[in-house]
Amino acid sequence: MQDYSALRDAIRDVVDFPKEGIIFKDIMPMLAQPELLKLSVQAFCETAAGQKIDKVVGIDARGFIFGSAVAMELGAGFVPIRKKGKLPWMTNAISYSLEYGEATVEIHQDSIKPGERVLIVDDLLATGGTAAAAVSLVQSLDADLVGISFLIELEFLNGRQLLPTKNIHSIIQY
Numbered sequence: 103m104q105d106y107s108a109l110r111d112a113i114r115d116v117v118d119f120p121k122e123g124i125i126f127k128d129i130m131p132m133l134a135q136p137e138l139l140k141l142s143v144q145a146f147c148e149t150a151a152g153q154k155i156d157k158v159v160g161i162d163a164r165g166f167i168f169g170s171a172v173a174m175e176l177g178a179g180f181v182p183i184r185k186k187g188k189l190p191w192m193t194n195a196i197s198y199s200l201e202y203g204e205a206t207v208e209i210h211q212d213s214i215k216p217g218e219r220v221l222i223v224d225d226l227l228a229t230g231g232t233a234a235a236a237v238s239l240v241q242s243l244d245a246d247l248v249g250i251s252f253l254i255e256l257e258f259l260n261g262r263q264l265l266p267t268k269n270i271h272s273i274i275q276y
């Protein structure tokens with residue numbers, strides 16, 4: 103197993119952001135280092151090794167940073183799940199709760215064909231509300247969900263409980 107401690111070392115804890123009581127995992131110092139950006143994208147691709155992926159779905163907004171790079175590496179298309187009101191075409195929508203708030207996300211109805219093999223990518227799994235909403239949207243398009251991959255998993259929040267049991271991967275755990 104590859105050593106990802108350099109990624110972990112470059113992630114900064116910000117106390118009480120965006121709300122009191124939240125310890126925010128700030129990935130910006132990691133992203134700004136070219137070799138760590140490359141290593142993080144490689145780590146995501148490793149989570150899908152040996153799998154044919156038609157579409158990588160990235161979740162607004164930090165999921166986009168990794169999602170399109172991973173899609174290019176895997177030879178897949180990229181599909182964004184966006185916060186409400188940003189996608190111009192016909193959408194499916196779902197509301198959900200996350201560690202520090204509530205939101206509604208949407209996906210374009212024609213972005214994934216029935217049966218296409220999908221990998222969902224996001225920076226962080228906390229309570230699992232956001233990822234569970236993404237799973238529902240992907241399933242609403244009758245896609246074949248191959249896996250869900252995160253850079254960071256906050257294990258103490260048990261986000262996996264809300265997700266399908268198979269093929270959930272995280273690269274760094276707290």
Ligand SMILES: O=P(O)(O)OC[C@H]1O[C@H](OP(=O)(O)OP(=O)(O)O)[C@H](O)[C@@H]1O
Binds near residue numbers: 161200205
């Ligand atoms: O597991 P959960 O409790 O649902 O939390 C995880 C989500 O929270 C953050 O997104 P945020 O909505 O803050 O969006 P951003 O990427 O635009 O900062 C993060 O990028 C995940 O998508």
Ligand SMILES: Nc1ncnc2[nH]cnc12
Binds near residue numbers: 124
């Ligand atoms: N603690 C946290 N740090 C960064 N992003 C998050 N999204 C949800 N919880 C988070």
